[in-house]
Amino acid sequence: xxxxxxxxxxxxxxxxxxxxxxxxxxxxxxxxxxxxxxxxxxxxxxxxxxxxxxxxxxxxxxxxxxxxxxxxxxxxxxxxxxxxxxxxxxxxxxxxxxxxxxxxxxxxxxxxxxxxxxxxxxxxxxxxxxxxxxxxxxxxxxxxxxxxxxxxxxxxxxxxxxxxxxxxxxxxxxxxxxxxxxxxxxxxxxxxxxxxxxxxxxxxxxxxxxxxxxxxxxxxxxxxxxxxxxxxxxxxxxxxxxxxxxxxxxxxxxxxxxxxxxxxxxxxxxxxxxxxxxxxxxxxxxxxxxxxxxxxxxxxxxxxxxxxxxxxxxxxxxxxxxxxxxxxxxxxxxxxxxxxxxxxxxxxxxx
Numbered sequence: 001x002x003x004x005x006x007x008x009x010x011x012x013x014x015x016x017x018x019x020x021x022x023x024x025x026x027x028x029x030x031x032x033x034x035x036x037x038x039x040x041x042x043x044x045x046x047x048x049x050x051x052x053x054x055x056x057x058x059x060x061x062x063x064x065x066x067x068x069x070x071x072x073x074x075x076x077x078x079x080x081x082x083x084x085x086x087x088x089x090x091x092x093x094x095x096x097x098x099x100x101x102x103x104x105x106x107x108x109x110x111x112x113x114x115x116x117x118x119x120x121x122x123x124x125x126x127x128x129x130x131x132x133x134x135x136x137x138x139x140x141x142x143x144x145x146x147x148x149x150x151x152x153x154x155x156x157x158x159x160x161x162x163x164x165x166x167x168x169x170x171x172x173x174x175x176x177x178x179x180x181x182x183x184x185x186x187x188x189x190x191x192x193x194x195x196x197x198x199x200x201x202x203x204x205x206x207x208x209x210x211x212x213x214x215x216x217x218x219x220x221x222x223x224x225x226x227x228x229x230x231x232x233x234x235x236x237x238x239x240x241x242x243x244x245x246x247x248x249x250x251x252x253x254x255x256x257x258x259x260x261x262x263x264x265x266x267x268x269x270x271x272x273x274x275x276x277x278x279x280x281x282x283x284x285x286x287x288x289x290x291x292x293x294x295x296x297x298x299x300x301x302x303x304x305x306x307x308x309x310x311x312x313x314x315x316x317x318x319x320x321x322x323x324x325x326x327x328x329x330x331x332x333x334x335x336x337x338x339x340x341x342x343x344x345x346x347x348x349x350x351x
Contacts (some may be wrong), residue, residue, distance in 0.1 A: 032205050032233045033079045035086055040076065041204065041229070042197040046188050050080075053186060054087050063116055064088070065185025066139055066166040068124075070173035072312050074230030075190040077169035081120035084167060092118040097126030106131050107146055107159065110138050115162035124168035125175040132180055139166055139183045171308050192227030192316055195219065201229045202236050206251075211240050216253035224260055224269040226313050231269075238263050268317060268336065273301060273310055278319060278337055281329040287342035289326030 034040045037047055037054070057064040067084070069077040078094075085092035091114060100106050100121070113119065121127070127135070137144045142161045168184065170176060181187070193201070199215070199222045206213040213236075221239060225232035242259035243251050264272055280298045281290055296303040301310075311327070314320045319333040334341035 031208055034083065034204075037083050037087055039204075040079065040083060041200045042193045043076065043190055046080075046190065049186075049188070050084070054084065058088065063163045063165045066168070066183065067186045067188075068168045068170070068173075068176075068181065068184040069188055069190060070170050071190030072192070072228070073171055073309065074228035075192070076229060077190065078120070078122065081118060081167040081169070084165070085118040088116065088118070088165075090114075090116045090118060092120055094120045094122070096122040097124050100127060100131050102128075103130055103134050103146070106134055106138075107144060110144060110161045111159060113162050113164050116164065117162070118165050118167055120167045120169070122169045123171065124180075125170045125172050127180075132177065135166075136179065136183060192313075193225075193229060194227075195222045198222035198225050198227070198229065198232045201232045205233050205236050209236070209240060211236070211243070212250040214250075214252045217251045217256040220253055220256045220260065224265045224267065226269040227316065235260065235263075235265065268319075269313075270336075273299060274314060275337075277306070277310060277314065278329060278333050281320065281327060282334055282337055282339055289323050289328050291326045295327060 037050060040047060053064050053067075064084070069080060071077065081094070082092055093109065093113065095109065100109070109119070134144050134146075138161050142163055144159045144161060146157045146159060166184075168176075173181075173189070199218045202218040202221050202225075203213065203215075206218070217239075221235050222232060225235055239251055239256050239259040240249075242262065243249050243255055246258070247255050266275070270278075276299045277295065280295060284298065290298075292303050292307060296306050299306070311320070311322075315322065317332075318330055319336065320327050320329050331341045
């Protein structure tokens with residue numbers, strides 16, 4: 001798949017998209033993203049640090065250091081890459097680790113860069129080792145050495161790369177090799193959002209979508225958004241649909257509750273898979289630790305998805321804990337399901 005180039009002013013340059021999305025859906029997603037750092041909600045410490053880094057780079061007329069953003073999906077890593085490009089007044093090239101499977105994929109991408117551009121690589125921890133090693137030279141010296149051909153006729157070619165800023169995003173920073181991680185001049189881990197921040201996200205999105213919403217309704221959507229702006233925007237769009245079909249288009253608290261219940265999002269933001277995980281831990285294996293592979297089979301979900309998507313939020317909400325022997329529910333999980341906790345759990349004796 002080819003990467004795509006986006007520009008600070010929002011114009012699309014020639015090139016195919018890395019992700020095949022419906023054009024209307026892509027346009028809607030883009031419209032809800034903040035365009036400037038001042039419009040980015042939450043992550044106050046990160047914003048303050050980026051303001052300094054970008055202003056210093058602009059003042060010197062240089063490209064900023066390479067930046068690495070880590071954290072769960074949906075917290076704004078992609079949005080930040082676009083914001084950085086806009087703040088610098090340059091374009092952004094978008095690709096992902098799984099899309100760069102061969103050295104030639106990365107070499108052609110680097111050769112097509114314009115000076116000062118931002119290169120955004122999502123899920124950068126999934127780069128193949130050979131591609132990652134080629135990236136080292138581009139990050140440090142802005143040149144790469146390629147070997148063309150095989151055997152006695154092979155020859156080495158040096159490719160000069162325009163100065164660029166690499167923005168890497170990962171949901172699993174522990175899988176990034178130390179040599180790659182050390183070549184980033186700036187690292188930051190994004191945290192889950194609080195309810196107040198998510199209310200601001202929902203209200204901003206509602207204004208963008210021209211949807212009237214009451215503060216209490218925005219709070220209900222925020223509380224069920226798993227600390228994630230992407231999910232807050234998605235839930236708002238579903239509630240908007242419900243309001244247009246079952247109401248007059250305006251969203252109040254009662255209508256928001258009806259819509260969220262219809263779409264299966266409970267008061268803590270847990271969906272069907274979250275609740276199934278808790279039921280397996282609390283009902284099928286009460287008081288016993290459960291291994292990740294066993295849990296994945298029980299809920300019919302990929303183990304990697306459980307570990308990367310569902311488990312961090314359940315741990316953050318205090319519903320499950322990791323132990324050396326496996327995952328166990330906390331007393332709060334039993335309360336949420338309306339069950340009586342085993343003696344070991346209710347007394348806090350979790351292994």
